[in-house]
Amino acid sequence: MLLTDTHTHLYYETDNEKRIALMQRCKQNDVGRLFLPNVDVFSAAQVFGLAAEYPEICYPMLGLHPCSVKGDWENVLDAIWNTQQGRKIYAIGEIGIDLYWDKTTLPEQVLAFKAQIKKAKELKLPIVIHCREAFNEVFEVLEEERDKDLRGILHCFTGNHEQALKAIDLGFYLGIGGVVTYKNGGLDKFLHEIDLQHIVLETDSPYLSPVPYRGKPNESSYLVYIAEKVAELYQLNIEQVATITTENSKKIFGI
Template sequence: MIDSHAHIYATEFDDDRDQVVQRALAVGINKILLPNIDLDSIAPMLATQARYPDICHSMMGLHPCYVNDNIEQDLAVIRQWFNQHQFIAVGEIGIDLYWDKTYQQQQELAFRTQLQWAKELNLPVVIHTRDSIDQTLEILQQEQDGSLRGVFHCFGGTIEQANAINQLGFHLGLGGVSTFKNGGMDKVIPHLDLDFVILETDCPYLAPTPHRGKRNEPSFMALVAQRIADLREISVEQVSAITRLNTQQLFNLK
């Protein structure tokens, strides 16, 4: 399996990162994809990739929660990094209207700018949509020229939203929310097109049941795979094989 979205470079893993990676390998997760969030996360992310070069693969982008009045300067720095390092995706980018809408205009500017980079660089995008799926879809419909591809990470929307995302050629990233008793995903997952599903943890956040509220880690993704298998009434091996292939193709992984 591949954890398509994990922040194992975060300080929450400073005391036991090696053990976290070993536990992931022990349950069959042999690749962990690392999305960037802001300027400060670049160094620890690249250091983590350097420590586990066969396992970890980095992305580059500016997360919407870190967009502020310095947007132009920050984007300029982020853009320069694509000339210095080979990244597998533009991410984590998007729109977040959950905490604060103060910088919504700047978030939309950053999102559109980074979508343009993805077209120029022929890279997939990893999209963060908290309370913003419909707004994000509207922008993507305007920007899609046939070359944009990527994933709505941490998907927790409706069947209708899932279909709209797939029609634009985008995948759905399923993680810990899929296991939550009141998350509503038990009604959605049975109807998803598995050819557009990939797995993720978003660790250290959103740990699946029965670890909810604790620090998440890549090895817990096995619980997500099992939950999807149960809801689809197929084997966990099938879920692992399908989502692994989807992830490899989306991110052009060998």
């Protein structure tokens, strides 16, 4: 069995022994592919560092998280692109709009989002979208940018059935994480009505730990609990879920 964590900030763990233990637990739980989203200039070095340390299972992305978008976002974005230095990336992310923490930066967030979509299209890469309390705003941008090159993942999907179908129509996979295991998360009410061909799995570690670790720091090895819950909802075994969602991740990231 091979599970793919399409969204993990495992690089936040800077203690070498703890990081080695995290990776060992991934192996024990059959989590063999880790996709690492960037959030700002500082984290770019961490992303590339972990990818260099574990090149056989870690795949970097580059992008500016909407919560990191300020008035100088263009300069910051240039600095982020400059960190690549010829190294391969597999997506532009995580990018998008977040209106939970700060609504006043919406104009800048939209501009930064569009600029990064443009970059993804130029590089023929998928985008990985962060959307928090901003479905209407994100969908508006995606409708404007819709074309054959627009594709990717709506990370940490927590919307309703209608929003799920809208995302799929726009060419996006749904990133399903720990929320699917929550009693009042809502995803368990309709997710089984969405074809598994449109689903990928993620942890968003160290955030949003699944049951039975809710409230504690998350890690990529816990992806197995998310996969088990998805298997239960679809009335499949976990091996089938692992196979289908990993194949979906390969279609998105090209590896």
